[in-house]
Amino acid sequence: AQRVTQPEKLLSVFKGAPVELKCNYSYSGSPELFWYVQYSRQRLQLLLRHISRESIKGFTADLNKGETSFHLKKPFAQEEDSAMYYCALSGTGQAGTALIFGKGTTLSVSS
């Protein structure tokens, strides 16, 4: 079954601390993995996709196929990083394939 697991519902850190938001997935083929961020129930904004291997706002994520993980990391958290983060998976090969979201992790960064 296709599934995305984000084990932490809430992650609370101090400003300047490292952050790691965990994401594990289950998928039989070769999925595309994404991280989306949502501020105060606004629109979902793409943060990262594993194919592009880029760093956005200091965040990085590496796809580990052996561990079926796509953890999101940032070395120094900022207060403006406080938001809901969703890991999502999409199958490949068919137009219009749905995104499967994890339950989300709320990141709270305080000073």
Next chain:
Amino acid sequence: AAGVIQSPRHLIKEKRETATLKCYPIPRHDTVYWYQQGPGQDPQFLISFYEKMQSDKGSIPDRFSAQQFSDYHSELNMSSLELGDSALYFCASSLVGSGDETQYFGPGTRLLVL
């Protein structure tokens, strides 16, 4: 750059009424997706369209229907509304075959059913 547009932004309806939500994809995008996000929930996929044909179907109730028009905009029609339909409804769009099939989301329509 132009983004996904959804209208209305907010909608209040009563039980058993109908509602129509509209989505205008990013220009040149050919695929639209509808998601429902209940309070405190993750987004749940409802349905998608590619080149005006239904592409994928998720947990969309039979009371809901959707279509994509020739200009690629999409409408989600909801009938016999129930209290549990109160949610944020997102539309997303993508361009198939572009090498970047990332789904870009609109601001959502917040539906409240009383």
